[in-house]
Amino acid sequence: MNETLLEQKADAKPTTQCALCREYRKLSKSHVIPNSYFRAMKRSFNGKLVAMDSSPNTTASLSQDSLDDYLLCSKCEGHFGKWETLWIRRLRQASKLFAKDIDEVPLSSFEYETFRCFLLSIIWRAAVCARAEFSLVKLPDDVLESLRADLHAGKVSEAAGIGNRIRKLVDPSEFLKHGDLEQFAATPMTFSSGGLVGYQLFFGGYVVDFITSKITRRVSRIRGFVRDEPTLRIPAVPCMQVKNFVRIGMHMIDKHVQGKATFGGKT
Ligand SMILES: [Zn+2]
Numbered sequence: 001m002n003e004t005l006l007e008q009k010a011d012a013k014p015t016t017q018c019a020l021c022r023e024y025r026k027l028s029k030s031h032v033i034p035n036s037y038f039r040a041m042k043r044s045f046n047g048k049l050v051a052m053d054s055s056p057n058t059t060a061s062l063s064q065d066s067l068d069d070y071l072l073c074s075k076c077e078g079h080f081g082k083w084e085t086l087w088i089r090r091l092r093q094a095s096k097l098f099a100k101d102i103d104e105v106p107l108s109s110f111e112y113e114t115f116r117c118f119l120l121s122i123i124w125r126a127a128v129c130a131r132a133e134f135s136l137v138k139l140p141d142d143v144l145e146s147l148r149a150d151l152h153a154g155k156v157s158e159a160a161g162i163g164n165r166i167r168k169l170v171d172p173s174e175f176l177k178h179g180d181l182e183q184f185a186a187t188p189m190t191f192s193s194g195g196l197v198g199y200q201l202f203f204g205g206y207v208v209d210f211i212t213s214k215i216t217r218r219v220s221r222i223r224g225f226v227r228d229e230p231t232l233r234i235p236a237v238p239c240m241q242v243k244n245f246v247r248i249g250m251h252m253i254d255k256h257v258q259g260k261a262t263f264g265g266k267t
Contacts, residue, residue, distance in 0.1 A: 018073040019128050020080075020152050025073035032067055032125040032134060034084050037185045037203045067187065069129045079154070083118035086111075088204070094234060095182055095205045098168050103236055104223075105168070110232040116156040119164050119226070120147055123199060123210045126188050133187045137199055139212075162198070163211040163219060164226040167237040169202070169245065181205045181239060189244050195219075200244050206234075207242055 124147045126137040169181045182205035191200040197213040223235040
């Protein structure tokens with residue numbers, strides 16, 4: 001057997017087109033939601049993740065699956081990795097500053113472009129990923145293509161028309177222990193609130209909105225909206241005021257009541 005045949009045999013996955021650079025390369029498994037958030041969850045659940053979706057008939061269970069998919073070549077993984085490393089660290093540092101009664105934390109020397117690339121790369125990956133857990137995220141083809149081109153070039157034009165809002169989840173009742181909210185991650189959900197429509201993600205103790213409805217002047221002034229300014233002010237929001245957060249909680253309780261939550265590891 002010649003060397004090429006041996007290589008092909010060793011790598012069962014054929015060369016496929018990378019979703020970002022469009023080159024035909026060997027793809028590696030990419031995480032839609034950065035893996036470090038899953039690692040934190042795995043630590044708190046003995047190496048397992050709480051898998052759930054919004055369907056009433058599925059079971060909520062613990063799994064090892066961190067929702068990855070063959071999407072990107074290693075070069076493009078590295079390209080996204082730079083933004084992830086920077087922003088996961090900065091958001092983690094900021095989350096520690098939300099002590100009791102802190103209403104807002106300002107991030108100075110804010111880099112608008114890299115932060116927006118970090119956030120938009122997550123929703124873009126969710127939209128192009130074929131996994132059922134992300135099937136809720138649907139963006140029009142022209143928006144997807146404009147996002148792809150911008151992310152590949154490492155810049156954000158306003159063409160995609162998606163605005164971001166970030167807020168820190170807090171629990172004024174102190175029912176949740178310190179760090180609980182930081183270890184919670186969920187696949188994107190749709191949201192509609194106060195005239196805003198789009199997708200909502202929870203990770204690292206934050207709730208991040210991807211606003212797909214029109215970004216008017218009023219919308220761009222709401223608290224937590226990510227603007228191209230030298231400082232990003234992250235407001236705190238009581239978790240029980242976030243409808244989707246409450247919904248997930250109710251959903252989990254519901255499954256538990258119906259005997260569909262199986263945290264013993266077996267379904
Ligand atoms: Zn690539």
